Amino acid sequence: MPTVKTSREEVLEKATRMIRQRGYAYTSMKLLAEECDIQPSHFYYYFKDKEDLMMAIIENVLNRFQTHIAIVAEDTALEPVEKIDKLLKKMAKSFFYTEGGCLMGNTVLETVYWQPRFLGLLQQFFREFIDALKRIYQAKFTEKYALELAEQVVQDLEGGIMLSLLYKDDSYIIKAFLRAKKHLL
Amino acid sequence: MPTVKTSREEVLEKATRMIRQRGYAYTSMKLLAEECDIQPSHFYYYFKDKEDLMMAIIENVLNRFQTHIAIVAEDTALEPVEKIDKLLKKMAKSFFYTEGGCLMGNTVLETVYWQPRFLGLLQQFFREFIDALKRIYQAKFTEKYALELAEQVVQDLEGGIMLSLLYKDDSYIIKAFLRAKKHLL
DNA sequence: GTCTATAATAGGATAGAC
DNA sequence: GTCTATCCTATTATAGAC
Secondary structure, three states, X not given: OOOOOOOHHXXXXXXXXXXXXXXXXXXXXXXXXXXXXXXXXXXXXXXXXXXXXXXXXXXXXXXXXXXHHHHHHHOOOOOHHHHHHHHHHHHHHHHHOOOOOOHHHHHHHHHOOOOHHHHHHHHHHHHXXXXXXXXXXXXXXXXXXXXXXXXXXXHHHHXXXXXXXXXXXXXXXXXXXXXXXXXXX | OOOOOOOHHHHHHHHHHHHHHHOOOOOOHHHHHHHHOOOHHHHHHHOOOHHHHHHHHHHHHHHHHHHXXXXXXXXXXXXXXXXXXXXXXXXXXXXXXXXXXXXXXHHHHHHOOOOHHHHHHXXXXXXXXXXXXXXXXXXXXXXXXXXXXXXXXXXXXXXXHHHHHHHOOOHHHHHHHHHHHHOOO
């Protein structure tokens, strides 16, 4: 097996970080290549084109959410408040505090008008995120109200990420986090 | 006075619409020129460069907010709930339902990591937006709680715009709108 | 799997005629 | 104030050697 300088997984991870910060359109293949320490042309060995790379990034993020985060909602050992706490803390590591905020939210706003290819997976991500929260809130509320709470929490968090980036001040996202738990108290 | 094919104001307005939808980075001068029905080179008669055009757009949006929307908070003829209703309805026309969502929020997320020049005005916009809401909520709540409510409402709305764009479904933003009023009931 | 070289195009921006 | 022509650079992507 030949030596791999930078594996597809490493490339994916580093590209994810960079695109989360700079956005899809403003991040050139040259810049990504420098960050990943490979030649720009080498991307086309791993991925068909830039669009394909972005699809792989989005799939990867969705997959990590499904396998490592959403399952918290089903953890029978935890109380509802603990579930919310654990789920959002895991989200924070992958999505909120990491420089650049939420890749999925950013990508929606950046590409919704000109890149339909990303839309399906982005819709699936937020559908599953809202659904995980809804299942937790259903322990205490009707299905209908649990859904509204879940939507409200996602909106509060995504807006909070934006304000936190704007003012370089985590408190907006932290307060949204606390409000998400407060609904259960 | 010579005939003006497309005035600076018209250019500004059409460019605003296009950039709100496509984002700053992905909207080329050529595309903007087609939309405005002028030659690409003609932008450089009105504006120093693309950055300068964007600054003018942001200034213009901020200015319209200050002169036509924020003043609702000071309208002594209105009850607090009516103020929220009127202010957010005005916001909706300019920021929320218009295709592409909220230019200011989009621009924060798109450029916060690589374009410090826009940051000051974007911060000012959201500071004044939050402050206008806070002044309304202060009719019923302490200053501290009014501020938290105002922040929460802005976050809820901005997140709601994202979900509304993602699912092509206004209900997320409408529900955020109703929650903003519900706080006063 | 990784490199160099390069094609092809699109991008921002300027010069200068009218 | 508006146009044509054009420059320069960056960008995506491919070809082909090793």
